[in-house]
Amino acid sequence: MIKDLGEGNIITAFVIAVALIALDQAVKLIIVQNLSLHESIPIIKNIFHLTYIRNYGAAFGLLVNQRIFFIIITLAIILVLLYFYKLVQKSEIILQVAWGLGLGGAVGNLIDRIRLGYVIDFLDFRVWPVFNLADSAIVVAVSLFFYWGIILDGME
Template sequence: MPILLLGVIAAAVIVLDQWSKQYVQAHMLPGMSIPVLDNIFHITYVLNPGAAFGILENQQMFFIVIALVMLGLTVYFFKQIPKNFILMRLGLSLLSGGAVGNVIDRVQTGYVVDFFDFRIWPVFNVADIAIVTGVSCVIYTLVFMSFPNQNQENSR
């Protein structure tokens, strides 16, 4: 999967995330909830000053630094990921797009806009979906794919 396509995927995540957040902000007030499937799925406008489950509230600089370090490491090491590790490359592009989407919120307002509410789980957004999906792809690759052994390649 070419790096340009992965950049497009990350950019698409950022655009979809920011558009969806702006739409919610333009049509709802914080705390407002619209049932889609009553008591199962709602669109609920939440301003989240923390991370998942509201942990580390008001630690915006910490989250921004972590996201920027992760993005820097991803860009730096991306060339070293074998080209056939498509799922890992896709996962990193989703993770990067999601991280940037949430960092934009944190820089602009000091909180993240969340709105998907399944009532049995904390409210989340498009960037969070991309981050979880991306991390899942990376973990799957690390657990189930075999990496080339550099010692074997160097001895040939």
Template sequence: MNYLMVLLIIILDQLSKYIVQSIFSVNKSMPIIENIFHLTYVRNVGAAFGILQNQKMFFVIITLVVISGIILFTRTQTNIHKLVVYSLSLIVGGAIGNLIDRIRFGYVVDFFDFRIWPVFNIADISIVVGAILLSYYLIIIDRVRN
């Protein structure tokens, strides 16, 4: 696990959310590129695409289990490929960023709004990029190595 990467993601995520909450009121939107990209402050009480609304304890428990599992995995393995370490660090950093919101507020602060996709945040980007990198490793690199 790259704990520096995890910490950097958490700091960037929480700082960006703090700035958005300081500047915007809920559902307030500011176009950056009109009708393409806006900053819109929304409170997400569910998961991606609005599923599982108001299931705070479920998300907290699942997130803690996943983070614990990843940390346990990385501590018990001796020869983990760097791409796996980075991908898991991105996933853990993003998961902790959103977990902090759920525990503090009962919702996740989202603000990147591309109008054709649900509004998201830095933690979400980190999780998705980590999952893509991990998938790439498992589908392409690990297959070639074995």
């Protein structure tokens, strides 16, 4: 079982969130500066490409052009994460990591939506819609929350 790291280690969650936001925004800037819209560079041909797209919707391009809706939903998610801050600061490292990834991912995409009106996506595995680092962090965060809630918490 993962040991309780105590209150002083909430810094872990904030460091993860801030590092993720910085990395996400830096990589998106590099993509925009070096690729034309819809340009694709094969890293592993037909398996993994860097492809610059603008996502005006949610995952899989759902709900296109609902910018205000997504900003409000993202702000609500961030508020929920901040509400659970006290629970996370005294909890296991898995929850701190999940919280940091969730907050960092949400803020990373929120910055795009507010600043640009769309989210910059670039990770293209050819069998899945193009996504970004913030999206990946959110998926990992949700997976960790579920793992903790269903598997680890169920074992106690």
